[in-house]
Structure formats: C-alpha cells, structure tokens
Amino acid sequence: METFALQMKGITKDFPGVRALDNVTFSVRKGEIHALCGENGAGKSTLMKILSGVYPHGTYEGQILINGKKVQFKSIKESQDAGIAIIYQELALVGEMTVAENLFLGHDLMRSKIINWNKIYAEAQKWLDQIGLDIDPETKVKDLTVGKQQLIEIVKALTKKVDILILDEPTAALTESDVEILMNLLHDLRSKGVTCIYISHKLGEVMSLADSVTILRDGKTISTDSIENLTEDMIITKMVGRELTELFPYEPHPIRNEKILEVKNYSVFDENGKQVIQDVSFSLKKGEILGFSGLIGAGRSELFISLFGGFKGKKTGTVLIDGKPTNIQKPADAIKEGLAYVSEDRKRYGLVLGMDITKNTTLTALNKVMKLKVIDEALEIKSTEDITKKMNLKAPSLEAAVGQLSGGNQQKIVLSKWLLNDPKILILDEPTRGIDVGAKYEIYKIMNDLVKQGVGIIMISSELPEVMGMSDRILVMSEGRITGEFLREEATQENIMRCATGGKKSVQTTINS
Amino acid sequence: MSRQLSTVNVNEQRNKGISFKLDLQSYTLMIALVLIAVIFSIFTGGEYLSSRNLSNLFTQMSVIAVLAVGMTLVIVAGHIDLSVGSLVGLTGGIAAILQVWHGWSTFSVVFAAIIIGAILGLWQGWWVAYRAVPAFIVTLGGMLVFRGILIGLSKGQTIAPMSESFKQIGNSYLPYVPGYILALVSIVILVFWTIRNRSKRMNMGLMIPAATVDYGKVAVYSIFILLITYMLNRYYGIPVPFLIVALLSIIFIFISNKTAFGRYIYAIGGNQEAAALSGINIKRNILWVFIIMGGLSGVAGVLLTSRLNAATVNAGNMYELDAIAACVIGGTSLMGGKGKIFGALIGALIMASIDNGMSIMNIETFWQYIVKGLILIIAVWIDISSKK
Numbered sequence: 001m002e003t004f005a006l007q008m009k010g011i012t013k014d015f016p017g018v019r020a021l022d023n024v025t026f027s028v029r030k031g032e033i034h035a036l037c038g039e040n041g042a043g044k045s046t047l048m049k050i051l052s053g054v055y056p057h058g059t060y061e062g063q064i065l066i067n068g069k070k071v072q073f074k075s076i077k078e079s080q081d082a083g084i085a086i087i088y089q090e091l092a093l094v095g096e097m098t099v100a101e102n103l104f105l106g107h108d109l110m111r112s113k114i115i116n117w118n119k120i121y122a123e124a125q126k127w128l129d130q131i132g133l134d135i136d137p138e139t140k141v142k143d144l145t146v147g148k149q150q151l152i153e154i155v156k157a158l159t160k161k162v163d164i165l166i167l168d169e170p171t172a173a174l175t176e177s178d179v180e181i182l183m184n185l186l187h188d189l190r191s192k193g194v195t196c197i198y199i200s201h202k203l204g205e206v207m208s209l210a211d212s213v214t215i216l217r218d219g220k221t222i223s224t225d226s227i228e229n230l231t232e233d234m235i236i237t238k239m240v241g242r243e244l245t246e247l248f249p250y251e252p253h254p255i256r257n258e259k260i261l262e263v264k265n266y267s268v269f270d271e272n273g274k275q276v277i278q279d280v281s282f283s284l285k286k287g288e289i290l291g292f293s294g295l296i297g298a299g300r301s302e303l304f305i306s307l308f309g310g311f312k313g314k315k316t317g318t319v320l321i322d323g324k325p326t327n328i329q330k331p332a333d334a335i336k337e338g339l340a341y342v343s344e345d346r347k348r349y350g351l352v353l354g355m356d357i358t359k360n361t362t363l364t365a366l367n368k369v370m371k372l373k374v375i376d377e378a379l380e381i382k383s384t385e386d387i388t389k390k391m392n393l394k395a396p397s398l399e400a401a402v403g404q405l406s407g408g409n410q411q412k413i414v415l416s417k418w419l420l421n422d423p424k425i426l427i428l429d430e431p432t433r434g435i436d437v438g439a440k441y442e443i444y445k446i447m448n449d450l451v452k453q454g455v456g457i458i459m460i461s462s463e464l465p466e467v468m469g470m471s472d473r474i475l476v477m478s479e480g481r482i483t484g485e486f487l488r489e490e491a492t493q494e495n496i497m498r499c500a501t502g503g504k505k506s507v508q509t510t511i512n513s
Numbered sequence: 514m515s516r517q518l519s520t521v522n523v524n525e526q527r528n529k530g531i532s533f534k535l536d537l538q539s540y541t542l543m544i545a546l547v548l549i550a551v552i553f554s555i556f557t558g559g560e561y562l563s564s565r566n567l568s569n570l571f572t573q574m575s576v577i578a579v580l581a582v583g584m585t586l587v588i589v590a591g592h593i594d595l596s597v598g599s600l601v602g603l604t605g606g607i608a609a610i611l612q613v614w615h616g617w618s619t620f621s622v623v624f625a626a627i628i629i630g631a632i633l634g635l636w637q638g639w640w641v642a643y644r645a646v647p648a649f650i651v652t653l654g655g656m657l658v659f660r661g662i663l664i665g666l667s668k669g670q671t672i673a674p675m676s677e678s679f680k681q682i683g684n685s686y687l688p689y690v691p692g693y694i695l696a697l698v699s700i701v702i703l704v705f706w707t708i709r710n711r712s713k714r715m716n717m718g719l720m721i722p723a724a725t726v727d728y729g730k731v732a733v734y735s736i737f738i739l740l741i742t743y744m745l746n747r748y749y750g751i752p753v754p755f756l757i758v759a760l761l762s763i764i765f766i767f768i769s770n771k772t773a774f775g776r777y778i779y780a781i782g783g784n785q786e787a788a789a790l791s792g793i794n795i796k797r798n799i800l801w802v803f804i805i806m807g808g809l810s811g812v813a814g815v816l817l818t819s820r821l822n823a824a825t826v827n828a829g830n831m832y833e834l835d836a837i838a839a840c841v842i843g844g845t846s847l848m849g850g851k852g853k854i855f856g857a858l859i860g861a862l863i864m865a866s867i868d869n870g871m872s873i874m875n876i877e878t879f880w881q882y883i884v885k886g887l888i889l890i891i892a893v894w895i896d897i898s899s900k901k
Contacts, residue, residue, distance in 0.1 A: 305790075308790070310789065310790050330792075330794070331789060331790050331791065331792040332792040332793075332794060334792070335792040341790065343790060348784075348786055348787070349786050349787050349790050350787055350790075351784065351787055352779075352780050352783035352784040352787055352788065352850065353783070353784065354783045354784075354850050354851055355779065355780065355783055355850070359776065359779070359780075363776070363780055363788075363791045363793075364791045364792055366773045366776060367773070370773065373772065373773070374771045374772065375770070375771045375772065375773070375776065377710075377771075378710075378713045378714045378716075378717045378719060379717070381714075381717075381719055382717045382718075382719060385719075417791075
C-alpha cells in the first residue's frame with residue numbers, strides 16, 4: 001500500500017447559505033509535490049484552512065489523517081506542531097525586522113532569556129547559504145523585493161520542523177530568477193522527503209513541478225491524477241468544467257488611425273529625485289490593445305501611475321489626449337480626461353474592502369448617480385446592477401462587502417467601477433493577476449468588447465502568453481526605458497525577453513508609431 | 514450554464530440572511546439601551562423614566578450628542594479629535610466674554626462662537642491634511658492650546674450671567690401644541706418618504722422589502738416619536754437643546770448617506786490609497802471634516818454656556834473622551850471607514866443615562882467614571898466578538 005503523508009476524507013464545510021466544500025477527498029503521498037488546482041472560489045483556500053486549523057475541528061465534517069493517524073486540529077498552533085506549514089500569498093513578515101530576526105521569530109533561539117544575536121545571525125546565514133539565497137541576514141525585510149520576501153517566508157517555515165509545506169500562489173509576485181530559486185528549492189525539499197502542496201494558477205509551473213494534481217471545482221473533488229496522465233488543456237477543462245476554445249479570445253478588430261493618447265519624452269522622478277522613467281515616448285490608437293511587457297521593476301506601473309496623476313514624484317514631458325495637450329496633476333484630472341487605471345494591487349489601490357459592492361462601483365462616478373448633488377440610491381443600485389451583470393459578477397448580494405469576494409470577482413468590481421465612467425483610455429495593470437482561468441477569460445472578453453467600442457486599452461502584464469495573446473502591439477520596458485516594440489505578428493517570447501532583460505533592441509524591432 | 518447565474522437571482526436568495534444579521538447588530542445597541550433604562554427604573558423606583566427626568570436626560574446628553582455627530586465623521590475618516598472638550602470651553606467662553614464684557618447680542622455671539630470653532634477646526638485640519646501631522650498629535654496640541662487661550666482670555670474667571678435670550682437656547686422648551694405639530698409633521702414626512710422610496714425602487718425594477726416590514730418600521734418609529742413627545746409634553750415640552758440635536762443629526766445623517774462628501778469620507782477612512790486613485794481629493798475632504806467638527810464644537814460650546822448660564826475655565830473638560838466613547842459604543846470603528854451617526858447618538862444617550870441614573874440613585878461620582886469606563890470596554894468587546 002502507498003504511504004500517504006496526508007489524507008483528508010469526506011470533508012464538508014458549510015458557510016451561512018453556501019456549501020464551500022462538499023465531501024472533498026484529498027490524498028497526498030509522502031515526499032511528493034502535489035498541486036491543488038481550481039478556480040477561485042473552488043474551495044482550495046477553505047480546504048487548506050481546515051488542514052491548518054484556521055477552521056478548528058468541529059466546524060466541518062470529515063476526517064484528517066497525517067501519516068495514517070487521525071488528527072483533530074483545534075488551532076493553527078496544533079497543526080504547526082504536527083509539522084504543517086502554510087506560506088500564504090499575503091506575507092506574514094515583520095518589515096522593520098531583519099531577515100534573521102524574522103527567520104527565528106518565535107523560534108527557541110529567540111526564547112532564551114538573553115538572546116545570543118551572533119548565534120542567530122550565524123544560523124540565519126547558514127540557512128540562506130543552504131538555499132542559495134544571496135541575502136545579508138541583517139537586511140531589513142522591508143528592503144527586499146516581494147519575491148525575496150516570499151523565499152524568506154519559506155526558509156522561515158523550514159527552520160521549524162516541517163513535514164508538509166503548503167504554498168498558496170507562491171510565484172504570483174516573483175521574478176523569473178526568483179521563480180527559478182523557488183523551483184530548485186522545492187526539488188531539493190522533495191529529495192529530502194518533505195511533502196509539498198502547491199496551489200497555483202500558473203499551469204506551466206504546475207506541469208513542470210508537480211508529481212500529482214488534484215482538481216477542485218465548486219467545492220467538489222474532480223480528480224486526482226499523476227502528472228504524466230495530464231496536459232495543461234486537460235487541467236483547464238477539468239477546472240472550469242467546460243472546454244475553453246482558446247486561452248486568449250483575441251478577435252481581430254479595426255484599429256482607427258486616431259491617436260487617442262500620445263506621450264512624448266516623458267520622464268518620472270521619485271520622491272528622492274531618482275529618475276525612474278527615462279525619456280519615454282509612445283502612442284495609443286483608438287480601439288487598440290497596447291501591451292506593456294517587461295520584468296517586475298521595469299517601471300511600467302510607475303509610468304502609468306504617474307500619467308494618471310497618482311505618483312508622488314516630479315515628471316517632465318508632454319502628454320496629448322485626442323491631440324490636445326493635457327496637464328494631469330491628480331487622479332481627478334485624469335478621470336476628467338477619460339483615463340481609467342486598474343491597479344495591479346486591487347486590494348490596496350482598487351477597492352475599499354469594507355464597503356459594499358454598490359458603493360465601490362460608484363465611487364469614481366458618483367456624479368452619474370446623483371440628482372441635485374444628492375445620491376439617488378435607487379439609481380445607484382440600478383447602475384451597479386447593470387454594469388456588474390455585464391461583467392458576470394458572482395456575489396451573494398450587491399450589499400456584500402467586497403472583501404468577502406474572490407479575487408476574480410473583486411477584479412470585476414474594479415473594472416465595473418472604472419467602466420461606469422465610460423473611459424476613453426483604459427489602463428489595465430496586471431489585470432488577471434491571481435485570478436482564475438474562468439474569470440480571466442471573461443476579462444479578456446470584456447477587453448474585446450471595449451476596443452470594438454473604440455476604447456484604447458493599455459495592458460501591463462508580466463505574463464508573456466497574455467501579452468502576446470491579447471495585444472495588437474507590444475512595447476517592452478526595461479529599467480525605465482522602452483527597449484522594444486513589436487506588432488502582434490512579430491512578437492515572440494524570445495525577442496520580448498531579450499528586450500525585457502535589457503538587451504539591445506533586436507533586429508526585428510520596427511519603429512511604428 | 515451555471516456560471517451565468519445573475520446577481521439578482523442570488524440577491525433574492527440571500528438577502529434575508531444578510532439584512533437580518535445587520536439588523537441584529539443595530540438591535541444590540543437598542544437592547545443595551547432598554548436594559549439600562551429598565552435597570553435604572555427599577556433602582557430609582559420609576560423616577561428614571563418619569564417625564565421630568567427624560568426631559569433632563571435629553572437636555573444633558575445634548576452637548577455630547579452634538580460633539581458625537583461631528584466625531585463620527587472624524588473617526589470614520591480615519592482620524593481623531595482630542596481637542597473638542599477644550600474647543601467647547603473656548604468657544605463657550607468667547608461667547609460669554611463677548612456678551613458679558615462687550616455687550617454683543619445673542620445672535621452675534623452664537624454666530625461668532627460657531628465661526629471661531631470652524632476656523633480653529635480649519636487650523637487643525639490644515640495640519641492634519643496638508644502637513645500630514647497625525648491628528649492625534651495635532652488635536653492633543655489643540656487641546657492644550659485652546660484651554661490655554663481660554664484661561665488667558667477669561668483671566669481665569671467665571672464669566673456670568675448671560676442675557677435672558679442666550680439662556681433660552683439651552684433652557685427653554687417647545688410648547689405643547691407646536692411640539693405635537695412637529696411630531697405629526699415628522700411622521701407625515703416619514704410616511705411620505707417611505708412611499709416615495711418604495712415606488713421609485715419598484716419603477717427601477719429593484720427589490721423592495723415586504724410592505725409589512727417597511728410600514729412596520731414606520732409604525733414603530735411613529736409610535737416612538739409620539740410617545741417621546743407625549744412624555745416630554747407632560748413636563749414642559751420638548752427641550753430646545755434636544756431639538757437642536759435632532760436637527761443637526763438629520764442634517765448630518767443626510768450628508769453622510771446622500772452626498773458625495775459623505776461617501777468620500779467613508780472611502781477615505783476605509784482605504785485612503787484606493788480613494789486617492791479614484792480621484793477623491795483626500796486633503797480637501799479631511800480639511801472639511803475638521804472644519805465641521807470645529808463648527809459643531811462651537812454649537813456645543815454655546816449650548817453648554819447657555820445651560821450653565823456661565824462660562825468657566827474648566828467647561829468641557831474631558832468631553833472629547835465622552836464624545837469618542839459615544840461613537841465607539843455606537844459601533845464606529847477607530848480604524849476608520851465604518852460608523853453611523855445614529856449609533857453615536859444612542860451611544861451618547863447611553864453615556865448620559867449612566868450619569869443621570871446613577872446621580873438619581875445618589876451613587877458617588879467616582880462610580881460613574883468606573884462604570885462608564887467599563888461599559889466602553891465591554892461595548893467594543895461585544896462589537897469585536899460579534900464579527901467573528
């Protein structure tokens with residue numbers, strides 16, 4: 001008989017009005033990397049919260065066996081003691097503390113009456129070396145990139161006794177090189193007998209990394225298969241329960257030869273006067289999807305937050321909208337000019353999580369639901385209902401706080417909020433980060449509809465297939481400059497990556513503005 | 514296809530559960546209030562619920578209630594104002610100085626007190642919004658500065674007496690007949706407003722609560738209004754300070770629910786960064802919140818000086834804490850983004866009830882502090898644990 005590190009049998013979990021998990025079975029063999037796939041809202045997080053004791057024993061039905069032994073976790077502490085560690089998407093590190101302090105926070109080394117700092121730093125260095133992370137243990141965590149922080153979090157878990165490591169979307173914010181370190185780390189752990197549960201929307205990673213895959217859909221287990229028996233398409237089909245004709249529903253559409261946005265010699269400086277964007281020029285046409293590719297940190301978000309009037313530092317250069325010069329100093333100016341900016345960090349910059357769906361949706365377009373300067377509640381609800389229906393939003397009620405919704409639905413609300421303003425230029429910053437395949441597909445469809453109506457879309461994306469799949473034209477940025485431009489037909493992963501990593505403009509580059 | 518499920522369908526299925534839950538939360542406050550009333554009635558042999566005492570109670574709560582209305586806006590916006598007690602003292606003191614020492618008319622001194630309050634609010638709001646100094650620090654400074662100015666201006670003296678008309682503001686009553694007329698008018702408005710709202714939602718094809726629920730609410734409110742009016746009319750009538758509180762509450766409940774300014778305050782307090790990127794002018798809105806708080810402190814200062822018929826250097830001492838406590842008991846979150854003016858009013862009533870009830874029972878003052886402190890902690894604990 002096979003030995004299972006973990007078996008979850010007949011798990012059923014109810015929330016008021018919703019059955020989140022319905023008789024789910026989840027078995028993980030010892031020492032394997034087991035991917036858990038499913039759309040947002042399929043029940044992955046709930047299942048992991050049950051496993052880690054966030055939902056204590058007694059609040060769900062079913063049983064959990066670790067190494068064949070029945071366990072009943074009443075708290076997170078108990079699951080940790082049993083050797084289960086979860087790395088969440090939202091990091092749990094103390095930014096003001098050093099790497100070493102974070103690594104051993106709550107560790108026995110820190111519990112002695114007098115802390116031996118030399119020993120802690122030496123120990124930390126040993127761990128970092130072992131993983132192959134080139135980080136000084138005395139750096140403050142807040143000074144590291146998100147990707148490095150994520151790796152620190154994993155190392156932190158390893159410093160404790162860990163048999164089962166759960167990673168929830170670990171690579172969502174990682175750069176290519178950090179992803180590589182992570183992949184090596186996981187392979188290394190597997191050879192040491194650590195069992196790993198890997199939750200990810202990036203199926204490419206799942207295919208190259210996992211030994212087995214379990215797929216959840218609507219709170220039910222659909223299948224558990226060894227990776228050899230699966231293809232990416234099969235996983236997608238099982239996740240969404242239907243065939244996706246194509247991943248990127250790009251439809252050829254007419255692009256009008258009117259420059260809706262023209263940026264000339266644009267430079268941006270941060271608050272300390274450091275130049276983050278260097279002399280950038282580009283234009284966007286009516287009905288065009290312009291992709292912005294590049295590595296994280298290339299300055300794409302800074303460029304567009306600055307164009308939108310939300311960046312704190314200075315800027316120079318000319319911005320023309322519909323051929324007319326503009327002077328955008330604050331987001332309100334940008335909104336007046338017909339710009340909309342959907343941020344990459346929707347929880348931080350896009351939504352007021354405690355507010356309900358209606359109020360979030362109408363926040364930028366309140367004047368459209370006001371009569372004589374007074375908010376017309378009925379009109380407000382009606383407008384929200386109309387737009388969210390177009391977005392195919394799934395929510396318990398329009399009065400639900402947006403914080404309770406899944407990432408995909410939250411993103412649809414951010415989109416609704418901006419579309420209510422009828423923007424001429426829609427800037428989408430990583431529009432599909434951390435959301436599931438089905439919702440991604442719907443967002444692409446919405447983009448298609450918008451360009452057909454003549455909206456110009458700028459899509460910043462770090463995922464090459466997405467940029468190549470949806471854009472009419474692609475600009476590549478590296479270290480604050482535009483380093484390449486490709487028409488849809490010309491773009492290949494290789495030449496985009498070459499420009500993104502700062503290589504010289506490739507031969508294929510055409511200047512076409 | 515199951516994923517085509519529209520929001521409306523889901524709405525209908527789940528709305529019941531959600532609205533019930535929301536109601537339950539606002540009911541806890543009511544239940545607490547009723548409980549306190551029952552306890553005090555028993556211990557005071559019914560004296561607590563007598564017409565005379567209700568009249569006193571509503572008058573006593575008025576100063577804190579006015580402050581609590583403004584404080585709700587400040588806290589919802591994610592800030593705090595520790596200076597309002599001193600500002601009440603200062604504006605009330607200035608009103609007294611202008612009238613007693615310089616012979617200004619009642620109308621002018623009331624106007625002056627409110628304007629000076631608003632200007633000092635503007636001063637503090639400028640530091641908070643445009644100079645990014647934390648409100649806690651700015652208003653802690655204001656608390657000292659304003660008290661200092663008051664002591665300096667009044668030369669440490671008690672300033673009295675006020676003119677007859679000024680005294681009327683805090684000590685007079687709406688006579689019997691106008692009181693009932695006012696009650697009836699507000700009931701008619703309530704009914705009319707409910708009908709209009711229902712028909713409007715119906716025209717837009719939106720869901721409307723069952724008629725029994727809506728009109729049941731109207732009936733309960735109407736009975737409550739009539740009962741209060743009846744009780745107060747059995748004494749001298751509706752106290753004018755209570756009318757002022759009611760009027761200000763209606764205005765600010767309207768502002769917070771129905772205007773862009775109100776909505777923006779909740780958005781700023783809920784997530785300032787998202788609000789900024791949504792095109793909301795954070796600084797100007799915060800500035801206005803402090804101006805309003807200052808103006809309301811002026812109103813409270815006038816009420817206090819009028820009720821006491823004098824201005825003292827200690828007037829309004831610690832009122833900021835009572836106002837903050839009223840908001841918090843009423844469900845306002847100190848994290849910002851969440852809170853209701855109506856809740857703060859009930860909170861103010863609860864705080865006033867404790868003072869009032871314990872006074873009738875002849876319990877020593879120190880107990881009032883202890884009990885109020887404990888109730889504050891328990892109220893927040895209930896709020897936090899009900900969310901889990």
